[in-house]
Amino acid sequence: xxxxxxxxxxxxxxxxxxxxxxxxxxxxxxxxxxxxxxxxxxxxxxxxxxxxxxxxxxxxxxxxxxxxxxxxxxxxxxxxxxxxxxxxxxxxxxxxxxxxxxxxxxxxxxxxxxxxxxxxxxxxxxxxxxxxxxxxxxxxxxxxxxxxxxxxxxxxxxxxxxxxxxxxxxxxxxxxxxxxxxxxxxxxxxxxxxxxxxxxxxxxxxxxxxxxxxxxxxxxxxxxxxxxxxxxxxxxxxxxxxxxxxxxxxxxxxxxxxxxxxxxxxxxxxxxxxxxxxxxxxxxxxxxxxxxxxxxxxxxxxxxxxxxxxxxxxxxxxxxxxxxxxxxxxxxxxxxxxxxxxxxxxxxxxxxxxxxxxxxxxxxxxxxxxxxxxxxxxxxxxxxxxxxxxxxxxxxxxxx
Amino acid sequence: xxxxxxxxxxxxxxxxxxxxxxxxxxxxxxxxxxxxxxxxxxxxxxxxxxxxxxxxxxxxxxxxxxxxxxxxxxxxxxxxxxxxxxxxxxxxxxxxxxxxxxxxxxxxxxxxxxxxxxxxxxxxxxxxxxxxxxxxxxxxxxxxxxxxxxxxxxxxxxxxxxxxxxxxxxxxxxxxxxxxxxxxxxxxxxxxxxxxxxxxxxxxxxxxxxxxxxxxxxxxxxxxxxxxxxxxxxxxxxxxxxxxxxxxxxxxxxxxxxxxxxxxxxxxxxxxxxxxxxxxxxxxxxxxxxxxxxxxxxxxxxxxxxxxxxxxxxxxxxxxxxxxxxxxxxxxxxxxxxxxxxxxxxxxxxxxxxxxxxxxxxxxxxxxxxxxxxxxxxxxxxxxxxxxxxxxxxxxxxxx
Numbered sequence: 049x050x051x052x053x054x055x056x057x058x059x060x061x062x063x064x065x066x067x068x069x070x071x072x073x074x075x076x077x078x079x080x081x082x083x084x085x086x087x088x089x090x091x092x093x094x095x096x097x098x099x100x101x102x103x104x105x106x107x108x109x110x111x112x113x114x115x116x117x118x119x120x121x122x123x124x125x126x127x128x129x130x131x132x133x134x135x136x137x138x139x140x141x142x143x144x145x146x147x148x149x150x151x152x153x154x155x156x157x158x159x160x161x162x163x164x165x166x167x168x169x170x171x172x173x174x175x176x177x178x179x180x181x182x183x184x185x186x187x188x189x190x191x192x193x194x195x196x197x198x199x200x201x202x203x204x205x206x207x208x209x210x211x212x213x214x215x216x217x218x219x220x221x222x223x224x225x226x227x228x229x230x231x232x233x234x235x236x237x238x239x240x241x242x243x244x245x246x247x248x249x250x251x252x253x254x255x256x257x258x259x260x261x262x263x264x265x266x267x268x269x270x271x272x273x274x275x276x277x278x279x280x281x282x283x284x285x286x287x288x289x290x291x292x293x294x295x296x297x298x299x300x301x302x303x304x305x306x307x308x309x310x311x312x313x314x315x316x317x318x319x320x321x322x323x324x325x326x327x328x329x330x331x332x333x334x335x336x337x338x339x340x341x342x343x344x345x346x347x348x349x350x351x352x353x354x355x356x357x358x359x360x361x362x363x364x365x366x367x368x369x370x371x372x373x374x375x376x377x378x379x380x381x382x383x384x385x386x387x388x389x390x391x392x393x394x395x396x397x398x399x400x401x402x403x404x405x406x407x408x409x410x411x412x413x414x415x416x417x418x419x420x421x422x423x424x425x426x427x428x429x430x431x432x433x434x435x436x437x438x439x440x441x442x443x444x445x446x447x448x
Numbered sequence: 449x450x451x452x453x454x455x456x457x458x459x460x461x462x463x464x465x466x467x468x469x470x471x472x473x474x475x476x477x478x479x480x481x482x483x484x485x486x487x488x489x490x491x492x493x494x495x496x497x498x499x500x501x502x503x504x505x506x507x508x509x510x511x512x513x514x515x516x517x518x519x520x521x522x523x524x525x526x527x528x529x530x531x532x533x534x535x536x537x538x539x540x541x542x543x544x545x546x547x548x549x550x551x552x553x554x555x556x557x558x559x560x561x562x563x564x565x566x567x568x569x570x571x572x573x574x575x576x577x578x579x580x581x582x583x584x585x586x587x588x589x590x591x592x593x594x595x596x597x598x599x600x601x602x603x604x605x606x607x608x609x610x611x612x613x614x615x616x617x618x619x620x621x622x623x624x625x626x627x628x629x630x631x632x633x634x635x636x637x638x639x640x641x642x643x644x645x646x647x648x649x650x651x652x653x654x655x656x657x658x659x660x661x662x663x664x665x666x667x668x669x670x671x672x673x674x675x676x677x678x679x680x681x682x683x684x685x686x687x688x689x690x691x692x693x694x695x696x697x698x699x700x701x702x703x704x705x706x707x708x709x710x711x712x713x714x715x716x717x718x719x720x721x722x723x724x725x726x727x728x729x730x731x732x733x734x735x736x737x738x739x740x741x742x743x744x745x746x747x748x749x750x751x752x753x754x755x756x757x758x759x760x761x762x763x764x765x766x767x768x769x770x771x772x773x774x775x776x777x778x779x780x781x782x783x784x785x786x787x788x789x790x791x792x793x794x795x796x797x798x799x800x801x802x803x804x805x806x807x808x809x810x811x812x813x814x815x816x817x818x819x820x821x822x823x824x825x826x827x828x829x830x831x832x833x834x835x836x837x838x839x840x841x842x843x844x845x846x847x848x
Binding site: 060064065066067068069070072073092093094095096097099100101103104105106107108109110111112134137138141142143144145147148248249252253278279280281282283302304305307308310311314315327423424425426427428429430431434 | 465472492494495507511512538681704831
């Protein structure tokens with residue numbers, strides 16, 4: 049099947065605030081094959097920049113727009129998608145944003161191929177089983193330890209078996225205050241739930257600031273400390289891992305190549321590798337990282353903070369790994385992220401979720417619900433139209 | 449001094465080809481302070497994408513456009529520029545292209561500050577001396593060993609003491625053919641010149657393909673083998689380094705954070721770290737990497753393939769390091785890259801170049817010569833103008 053068109057849909061809330069909530073906008077990708085087959089994907093984040101990386105004029109042979117490696121190419125088999133990833137990597141070597149743009153296109157190609165072959169993507173990846181995952185609720189630290197405690201209790205009441213707290217003032221406040229929040233979170237959760245703490249890169253590459261927080265995390269039995277440092281600060285990760293004991297380090301959401309994520313395992317000594325398929329270059333590279341995690345006794349976890357389309361995409365790479373249970377789940381996404389899909393992945397009474405068994409990603413985009421959120425982009429270069437947002441209405445095919 | 453404006457100028461050749469020549473377009477940045485001071489910088493590469501990362505609507509609190517961290521901020525001292533780098537890193541954490549956009553702005557801020565304080569940037573970085581460097585001529589492998597030999601001889605006749613060959617078919621051809629080219633290059637250079645070989649990431653992460661080429665490189669006394677692998681494939685670098693003997697590995701041009709470049713030293717075992725200040729986040733991060741190189745007995749080398757403004761910017765970080773002699777020099781840039789500056793850095797009869805001693809970067813942009821190359825960009829979102837190329841004519845200041 050030849051790739052006939054790749055279209056981008058930029059959707060956002062009417063107002064995008066400064067909160068650390070990645071569900072406020074979305075860049076959806078629709079690919080259409082020459083037989084009329086359709087697949088959808090999502091890029092994370094900065095829609096205008098990612099659109100530009102698709103349509104920009106080339107700078108030279110290895111700084112070409114992503115479009116140059118995709119349009120008119122053929123996809124009949126999973127290996128064709130891996131081949132296109134190689135091609136984009138080569139032709140867009142010097143275009144930094146290309147990885148994020150390509151991620152959404154790659155995901156859409158898997159969806160397209162799965163629908164065409166009538167198989168869920170995880171089967172195309174070689175998995176035999178679709179194991180249930182334990183989603184964690186991701187929340188901001190409260191303003192006071194008491195409010196953190198109440199949030200933890202509330203998440204448990206909703207059925208979550210794992211809860212993540214982070215951002216807010218965590219890491220910048222007094223060490224004692226941080227410890228109080230962590231203890232309060234554990235108290236609110238009770239003994240049986242997994243407690244996860246997210247530092248959001250707050251300590252840069254300063255290992256000492258992280259080390260000070262470890263005793264409180266150990267005392268509370270935290271499962272992981274996430275992103276203590278900058279995405280590339282592997283040495284700091286490794287130094288902290290030496291003293292973090294049973295508190296495993298987690299990271300990887302910033303990885304935009306499979307090697308970058310594997311480096312965090314090989315050189316950063318993380319115990320949990322968190323991969324966002326909408327950033328790392330799609331589902332194929334995510335699967336490569338999952339295999340590397342298995343080989344190194346590291347737990348693979350999806351990173352997802354947007355829609356259930358993105359959630360399904362990020363789950364595909366590890367649904368076949370029974371022992372890799374924990375799963376990020378966008379708990380309270382903004383309406384744009386919720387409304388954009390017809391189906392949603394729901395938590396069952398056992399506090400578990402499963403990736404769809406339907407063909408492709410098993411999540412249909414709601415083209416009607418999406419309309420009010422769409423933003424129109426127009427780019428002109430030297431007065432010539434280089435890009436214009438497409439119509440969300442599916443293309444009608446003359447002669448079919 | 450408050451940063452009043454940041455303007456981008458996208459210049460390109462009338463036709464941009466697929467050759468691996470990064471001098472075919474340029475994205476210049478002009479910053480203007482509230483006292484009318486002006487500084488210039490350059491981003492590398494993909495002008496439209498980098499402009500978009502400056503003006504894009506925000507996606508959330510840590511996916512803001514680069515503009516959000518710059519406009520209206522104050523720069524009076526080098527530490528202010530380092531502070532802004534931290535701010536961009538935080539506010540644009542999830543915007544991949546931000547590093548490339550910020551690079552050009554950061555360079556322009558150093559130029560602005562140097563001109564204001566009447567000091568060359570290298571003095572502001574703490575260097576006492578501006579040591580001469582030995583530029584190498586960078587050329588494509590010939591179609592035949594004989595033509596490679598002739599190119600080498602030609603570069604020597606022009607006075608170059610070091611020559612780099614790469615791309616073309618190198619690395620994909622037969623191992624014997626590759627060896628013939630390397631031997632021919634050495635023959636053309638004679639015994640005294642440095643021979644450098646650039647593989648342009650051709651072997652991905654396949655160490656065996658690189659290992660096969662090492663004997664020929666050793667026999668020819670090559671100083672370095674550059675970019676054998678993907679930018680993030682540190683493990684492959686380290687494995688190859690174990691068997692490359694006196695042929696040092698070189699890499700780093702793809703680094704878009706200081707940690708990424710330092711990782712290539714710490715985990716990739718390179719002996720030459722090549723930093724493009726127009727990609728890594730500017731001159732400040734380049735200097736941080738240079739200090740790390742010195743601590744680890746690794747040689748710092750600039751990566752520059754565009755204009756002499758970019759060349760001056762990339763030299764600043766290591767002009768004070770006497771033992772780090774070798775320097776990339778754009779030998780035959782396209783006319784846009786040459787014409788855009790009034791001054792050029794010329795090689796003397798000893799085959800050496802020096803960074804300017806004049807304030808700032810010491811390279812003035814030729815606003816008149818630049819005009820014919822300028823491309824007009826217009827971006828609209830929901831019908832509202834989000835970006836429009838500025839006029840190259842310097843802003844006139846009412847009341848001054």
